[in-house]
Amino acid sequence: MAGLKLSGIRKSFGKVEVIKGIDLDIEDGEFVVFVGPSGCGKSTLLRLIAGLEDITAGELQIDGKVVNQVEPKERGIAMVFQSYAIFPHMSVRENMGFGLTIRRENKAQIKERVDEAARMLQMEDLLDRRPDQLSGGQRQRVAIGRAVVRSPDVFLFDEPLSNLDAALRMNTRMEISELHKRLGTTMIYVTHDQVEAMTLADKIVVLKDGEVQQYGPPMDLYHYPANRFVAEFIGSPPMNFLTAAVEQQADGQVFASADSIGRVSLPEFNFVKPATMHLGLRPQYISLGEGPDSHHRFEATVGVTERLGSETLINLKAKDGTKVTAVLPEDVELQADQTVIFNFDVNKLRVFAI
Amino acid sequence: MSTSIKRGNVAGWLMAGPAFFLICLFLILPFFMAIWFSFTDQRLISPNEPEFVGTRNYERLFGMSLLTLDAQTDESGAVKMKDGEPVYPRLRSYTRDKDTYPEYFRKRQWFTIDRSDNRRTFVLASDIVFLKAVKNTLMFVAIVAPVQSGLALLLALLINQKVRGINIFRTIYFMPVVISMVVVSMLWRFIYDGQNGLLNNILGFLSFGYLEPVNWLGNTATALPSIMAMSIWQGVGFFMIIWLSGLQTIPPTLYEASRIEGASGWQTFRYVTWPGLRNTAILVMIVITMQAFTLYPQIAVMTSGGPLDSTQSIVFQMVERGYEKQDISGGSTISVFLFLFVLTISLLQGFLTRKKS
Numbered sequence: 001m002a003g004l005k006l007s008g009i010r011k012s013f014g015k016v017e018v019i020k021g022i023d024l025d026i027e028d029g030e031f032v033v034f035v036g037p038s039g040c041g042k043s044t045l046l047r048l049i050a051g052l053e054d055i056t057a058g059e060l061q062i063d064g065k066v067v068n069q070v071e072p073k074e075r076g077i078a079m080v081f082q083s084y085a086i087f088p089h090m091s092v093r094e095n096m097g098f099g100l101t102i103r104r105e106n107k108a109q110i111k112e113r114v115d116e117a118a119r120m121l122q123m124e125d126l127l128d129r130r131p132d133q134l135s136g137g138q139r140q141r142v143a144i145g146r147a148v149v150r151s152p153d154v155f156l157f158d159e160p161l162s163n164l165d166a167a168l169r170m171n172t173r174m175e176i177s178e179l180h181k182r183l184g185t186t187m188i189y190v191t192h193d194q195v196e197a198m199t200l201a202d203k204i205v206v207l208k209d210g211e212v213q214q215y216g217p218p219m220d221l222y223h224y225p226a227n228r229f230v231a232e233f234i235g236s237p238p239m240n241f242l243t244a245a246v247e248q249q250a251d252g253q254v255f256a257s258a259d260s261i262g263r264v265s266l267p268e269f270n271f272v273k274p275a276t277m278h279l280g281l282r283p284q285y286i287s288l289g290e291g292p293d294s295h296h297r298f299e300a301t302v303g304v305t306e307r308l309g310s311e312t313l314i315n316l317k318a319k320d321g322t323k324v325t326a327v328l329p330e331d332v333e334l335q336a337d338q339t340v341i342f343n344f345d346v347n348k349l350r351v352f353a354i
Numbered sequence: 355m356s357t358s359i360k361r362g363n364v365a366g367w368l369m370a371g372p373a374f375f376l377i378c379l380f381l382i383l384p385f386f387m388a389i390w391f392s393f394t395d396q397r398l399i400s401p402n403e404p405e406f407v408g409t410r411n412y413e414r415l416f417g418m419s420l421l422t423l424d425a426q427t428d429e430s431g432a433v434k435m436k437d438g439e440p441v442y443p444r445l446r447s448y449t450r451d452k453d454t455y456p457e458y459f460r461k462r463q464w465f466t467i468d469r470s471d472n473r474r475t476f477v478l479a480s481d482i483v484f485l486k487a488v489k490n491t492l493m494f495v496a497i498v499a500p501v502q503s504g505l506a507l508l509l510a511l512l513i514n515q516k517v518r519g520i521n522i523f524r525t526i527y528f529m530p531v532v533i534s535m536v537v538v539s540m541l542w543r544f545i546y547d548g549q550n551g552l553l554n555n556i557l558g559f560l561s562f563g564y565l566e567p568v569n570w571l572g573n574t575a576t577a578l579p580s581i582m583a584m585s586i587w588q589g590v591g592f593f594m595i596i597w598l599s600g601l602q603t604i605p606p607t608l609y610e611a612s613r614i615e616g617a618s619g620w621q622t623f624r625y626v627t628w629p630g631l632r633n634t635a636i637l638v639m640i641v642i643t644m645q646a647f648t649l650y651p652q653i654a655v656m657t658s659g660g661p662l663d664s665t666q667s668i669v670f671q672m673v674e675r676g677y678e679k680q681d682i683s684g685g686s687t688i689s690v691f692l693f694l695f696v697l698t699i700s701l702l703q704g705f706l707t708r709k710k711s
Contacts, residue, residue: 050614051614052610052613052614071616072613072614072616073613073614073615073616077614078614079610079611079614081607081610081611083605083607085605085607085608085610085611087608087611087612087625087626087629088629088630089629089630089632090625090629098612098615098625099615099616102615102616102617102618102621102625103616146611146615150615
């Protein structure tokens with residue numbers, strides 16, 4: 001078991017800087033998810049932690065020790081790859097015991113530890129098969145099993161579910177979550193899928209262009225995104241953004257005037273000076289009708305309706321033509337091109353600099 | 355619909371036709387003709403019609419007999435000795451006497467085995483040159499195949515690295531492959547020259563004149579090994595490229611996984627690289643073996659089978675019989691033998707390396 005400390009980590013490939021100075025504290029036993037669009041450097045960051053790439057600048061500590069120059073096998077880590085990286089000519093048992101075999105542990109002990117890991121992952125019946133006799137999900141389970149057998153201080157997952165189909169992805173996701181609960185080991189997990197990030201993480205690191213955008217518990221990121229990028233990335237469907245002029249009245253009240261939804265008061269906003277800003281509003285917070293008096297109301301024209309079963313996505317066009325998405329209850333009936341009144345709680349509005 | 359398919363077929367056959375015709379004419383037909391010739395007394399140019407002779411050609415190639423003789427004794431019954439060796443009766447009295455010893459007629463001594471109590475077994479063969487060619491070819495295969503493939507793998511591992519200018523090395527190693535074997539053999543004849551050859555000069559220089567010049571190609575002990583060394587050098591680049599292509603099909607994440615598991619360089623090779631090269635290895639082994647069996651241009655250019663038949667090879671004998679001696683049936687017999695022999699070995703290799711389920 002170990003915590004990690006990243007200080008000013010940088011990585012360049014030739015002249016291209018991929019990781020631009022990352023500071024992170026990951027506590028012992030935490031499940032941390034690196035999330036971001038492709039090319040944001042999340043996989044590179046994981047490979048730096050694993051020791052598969054050299055750190056250009058900065059310091060990486062695992063369990064209080066600087067490991068910049070330490071070989072991967074000495075770092076107390078285990079890694080699960082997107083492509084599984086199972087050795088194709090070895091049986092599942094040999095694959096899982098590989099690390100112990102090459103360390104020349106005695107056979108009885110290898111067997112015991114492999115059996116134990118297999119029992120934990122409910123894959124005892126697979127042990128004597130060969131990788132080509134396994135489905136994608138089973139292969140990934142073998143890869144996870146191989147990591148478990150190493151009993152590492154830190155688990156590293158590099159998009160482990162990306163090659164699986166949707167149903168299997170959900171199952172395996174839950175299994176990984178259970179594994180974390182049972183082992184209590186520090187886990188670092190890379191994904192581009194914000195749903196995986198939200199469901200698995202104790203803390204999420206949102207990355208973009210090699211920089212940390214925000215680091216915190218999932219619901220903090222959901223409710224209080226630090227910037228427009230995080231707001232857009234976390235949550236589905238993505239947050240609506242409306243351009244508005246923010247200003248302060250003589251009595252101290254702060255207002256935002258938007259052509260799309262009119263004049264909204266921003267009771268929680270920390271005003272500095274008048275400016276044009278983006279108002280962020282999650283589709284889930286928009287309701288049909290006039291709502292309570294404290295809510296803000298706006299008119300919009302109904303566009304395409306998408307029914308997901310449990311909820312209905314409505315694409316709206318606000319007065320000035322800005323597109324707004326609303327998530328409404330399952331059986332809501334709205335005609336296309338109909339102009340309807342919607343409302344939302346002004347306290348749910350987030351304000352972002354442009 | 356059906357007409358268009360039919361027309362398509364006609365067009366297809368027309369296009370394949372010339373190649374198909376040529377393949378039949380120059381590959382398939384000669385193949386069967388050779389089998390037929392090997393049972394006749396066909397000659398290259400002859401006024402007589404060839405006749406069917408059954409397996410006589412094969413008997414001539416492989417005819418062997420054992421003749422065990424007692425050492426000669428003098429009147430007192432003691433064994434006659436000459437230069438510390440017992441004296442045996444003259445072989446000629448057996449091999450030239452068709453009426454008394456038809457089984458030994460025209461056979462020559464291949465080698466002998468000394469027995470106890472002053473007896474000696476003479477192994478007689480009707481075609482010693484051919485048997486020497488078979489032995490040399492087998493030696494050539496037994497040494498060239500493993501050494502060449504091993505060396506090629508080593509080079510492939512070396513150049514399969516992301517290092518600046520690695521393509522220069524790839525090119526250098528591959529260069530001999532592009533040069534014709536005949537040209538290479540000509541060049542190496544100068545290198546191996548007994549007087550002022552490059553090799554002798556280098557060895558003399560490095561040993562400060564301690565090593566005497568060796569007539570590499572003129573010595574029965576060094577001629578075949580010299581040709582082996584040159585052949586390995588010439589072909590190693592080709593197999594290096596094949597190994598390299600095999601190496602590059604191994605997913606890099608397997609190496610990363612084994613690195614994280616803590617595998618050493620040797621363990622990585624043993625558990626990741628080598629198993630990943632299985633199919634490549636089978637291909638390389640079979641191709642190298644087949645190529646080595648057809649050893650010819652080096653011999654023809656460098657030694658013509660000499661000195662003292664120490665570099666005779668099966669294919670060289672085949673060509674010499676068929677064209678130099680104009681004995682097409684004899685050459686055909688050797689080629690049929692070579693075909694069956696290589697086929698057997700390839701099938702055996704295929705069987706031994708089959709995928710066990």
